[in-house]
Amino acid sequence: MTKALLLYSKGLDSILAKEILEKQGIEVHTMNFGSCFFEGEIDISDELLEVVKKPKYGRGKGMNPCLDCHLLMYKKAKEIMLEKGYDFIATGEVVSQRPFSQTRDKLLFLEKKAGLEGLILRPLSQKLFPLTIFEKKGIVKRDEFYDISGKSRKRQLELAKEFGISSIPMPAGGCILTDKEYSKKLKKLIEIKPDFDSNDAKVLTKGRVFFDEKTMFVVTRNKEEGEEIRNFFKKGDVVLEPQNFPGPTVLVRGSLIKKGKEYLIKYSKKVPEKPNILIKRI
Ligand code: SF4
Incomplete structure (x- = not known):
């Protein structure tokens, strides 16, 4: 056959x-x-x-x-x-x-x-x-x-x-590489990190994404995204989580951060008297 x-x-x-x-x-x-x-x-x-x-x-x-x-x-x-x-x-x-x-x-x-x-x-x-x-x-x-x-x-x-096909699937939206907004973010990512990986590519679809020189900030918009973003956490990242008040979780990835370490930082509304370079940028 x-x-x-x-x-x-x-x-x-x-x-x-x-x-x-x-x-x-x-x-x-x-x-x-x-x-x-x-x-x-x-x-x-x-x-x-x-x-x-x-x-x-x-x-x-x-x-x-x-x-x-x-x-x-x-x-x-x-x-x-x-x-x-x-x-x-x-x-x-x-x-x-x-x-x-x-x-x-x-x-x-x-x-x-x-x-x-x-x-x-x-x-x-x-x-x-x-x-x-x-x-x-x-x-x-x-x-x-x-x-x-x-x-x-x-x-x-x-x-x-x-052929008697009664349930017609909608044309697939499918590939995010064709999406205008996603493409803008990916272009920026390629500029700052030409060797990006699939985690970087995927995290761009979450929250609101900002770039500052060679650093990427993913700011979540709701509780679900705040929890989901933790799955993307990898070596070298900083994750900022609000302490004692509702607010966005922020994943920070890039050259502002010392290489090779992971940080989970709880932040509060109060700005420190002497903010470090990362907090100043944020
Ligand atoms: S890159 Fe083009 S061919 Fe490949 S999945 Fe996306 S739309 Fe389809």
């Missing part, structure tokens, strides 16, 4: 890709990647951080290095395909759905770069791609694939009806 490894985002496009392949009797195994920037099962944070820091093929409107990220996912999927013995990789990709990273030419370019020429099937847009060996050999039927392109979801919604 032909076995496909489907990169599965859980969005409508990937659900349809699965249906289309299964209709042809193909055994479909799904998987999705996750990282400190988006949810998913197989964690690729370490590799993705490297391309976020220095993308080879540029970024989208935010800090999203979509081409590099896509390439990384293709390469990782290829490793899994070879290891587990799948015949090909499938995706729910739709040509030109994203102008920067998902044009036909760019997808073919990335496919080639990943060493996967002719080994990726995109059921929703397959008719717009060159014939693969699987189609030539009749292992899959090209006639039963589609030629969908562009951002409109009209044809996907029609197909969902045909």
